Amino acid sequence: MSSTERPLDVATLTGVRSGKGSYYRAYVRSDERMQRAVRAMDSISRALVRTVEGPRSLLEEVVRAAGSHLDASWTMLALADGHLPGARPRFLLVGPDGGVHDEVAAVPAEVRRELGAVRAGHVTRSRADQRWVRVPMSLEGRHIGSLAGLHGLDDDPEPRDLSVLRILANQAAVSLHTSEQYQAGLALHRRAQRLYDEATDRARDLEDRTRELRQAEERLVVAHQRELVDHERHRIARELHDSVTQYVLSAGMAVEVARGEAEDLGSAGAPILERLATAKALSQEAVDQLRRAIYALHQPHRDTVGTLPELLHEVAEHHRPQLSVSVRVEGDAQVLAADADHEIARAVGEALFNVATHAEATRAVVRLRYRAEEILVSVADDGTGDPTELARRLRLERGPVVDGRHRGLVNIESRIGDLGGSVVFRRARLGGVRVEMRLPLPLVAPRHAGVIHGLVGTGQKEPPWPR
Structure with missing residues (x-):
């Protein structure tokens, strides 16, 4: 041990000091x-x-x-x-x-x-x-x-x-x-959770209120459209009654006078009498159709007819006095523009008119099927019609017609074709004909704007067609 080093003692080693x-x-x-x-x-x-x-x-x-x-x-x-x-x-x-x-x-x-x-x-x-x-x-x-x-x-x-x-x-x-x-x-977490729950409840409440307001707005738009349509229907009914019907009646009277003159011609007037009889029958049929149209235009409508199923039920109701019509809907209804709903409903109405007038049927079934990529609409009856004959008549109606024949089939094809769809005729299980209308989704805009489109354009902006 060097002289500079401090000697170690028990107090240093143990940390214990004592005077003893x-x-x-x-x-x-x-x-x-x-x-x-x-x-x-x-x-x-x-x-x-x-x-x-x-x-x-x-x-x-x-x-x-x-x-x-x-x-x-x-x-x-x-x-x-x-x-x-x-x-x-x-x-x-x-x-x-x-x-x-x-x-x-x-x-x-x-x-x-x-x-x-x-x-x-x-x-x-x-x-x-x-x-x-x-x-x-x-x-x-x-x-x-x-x-x-x-x-x-x-x-x-x-x-x-x-x-x-x-x-x-x-x-x-x-x-x-x-x-x-x-x-x-x-405590902060509980408060934040409580605030989050309150915000979630408010957001849900706002979403519900927004949906209710949107539905109310849609009902108001439909009601406004219905008011305009009703006004236009009454105007058209007056025009049909005061002008078109009178002209058709006058034409019938003229045909009747011509028949009397043709009868005076004897055998030489026989061909003329046959043609005049056809003209009289056509004019009488036109008068009957005009009266039914005027009666339908004057019927009161519900405040809201905004979907295709409702329109089809309404069309079926118009034909039930002469025909037993049932409407069946499959799938979830999809919202279509007003023109598309009415164009399809008019095509179905045209098909039911043909059934009631020409098919000698007592029963008809209208089916509406909503699918993911298309809408299928069919009108089937238990009448005496032939699908092949209807297809032939459709080809004839596509050409120029000068003899006053009814153009119901080509009208159906034109309305459905304007929406991008197609029409075929098949044999129905009921025994008659089934008119099938197939419309792919999304629908295309019609080439010619309908009555609803023009009316809505005066007061509301038409919603864009889905592309």
Whole structure:
């Protein structure tokens, strides 16, 4: 050992100083306190990993470890009033039996006095009883409470004992602060969840109200369209009654006069009489159709007829006095523009008119099928018609007609063709003919605007056709 090196002694090795010649008793006492400090740190470390139990289990371990280290009969941990208001529990008491108390009514008066001093924010112990040991709990340089114990040591605690207690107290302070932050986070989360739920409910309510307003707007538009259509129907009915019908009646009267003159010609007038008879029959049929049309135009309509199924039911109702008509709809109804609905309904009405007039039928079935890529409409009857003959008549009607024949088939084909569809004739299961109208989706805009299109254009903007 060099002369500059300090000689090692027992005090340096053990940390125990004594004026006596023997160090053993002081060494044993220091070792016991060191063992208690190690046990306290071990209990704290076990409590730290029990996070699911919250801060209370850790605080109980802190109070018990401090009591064991001080050999205390009563130990307490308490927050000063006004600090960490959201932290729970505010204080804990451990008695001589090791039980934890969180009510002050059953504890001794001296313990209540010490607890009151700690909660009042006093840092140092009371002079009334020097056996109380109190160390502050600090958080970010602020005194927020104290850890105190009524020690049972032979001597006053040494600085190393107080250091152990401060470690325990500050660990408790951090746990309480974390608990308060966690509770505050939970409260914010609950509040945010409540606000989110309220916003979701309001958004759902707004969506419902928006849908109701949109439906109301659609009903108003349809009602406006219906009002305009009804006005136009009555105007057309007046025009048919006051002009067209009178002209047809006058033509019939002229034909009748011509028949009388042809009869005076004798055998030479026979061919003329045959043609005049045909003209009389055609004029009578025209008058009958005009009267039915005028009657239908004068019939009251519902306030809202906005879908194709409703229009088909309405068309079927017009033919039921002369024909038993049933309407069957398959699939979910799709919203079509007003012109498309009415064009299809008019084509179906034309087909039913042909059935009632020419097919000698008693029953007809109208089927409407909505599919993902197309709409299928068919009119089947139990009459005497022939699909091949109807196809031949359609080819003839496509050409120029000068003899006044009815052009119902070509009208059906024209209306459906304008929407991008096609028409075929097949044998129906009922025994008659089935007119099949196939319209691919999305529908194309008709080449010629209909009555509804013109009327809506005067007051409302026509919705764009789907492409």
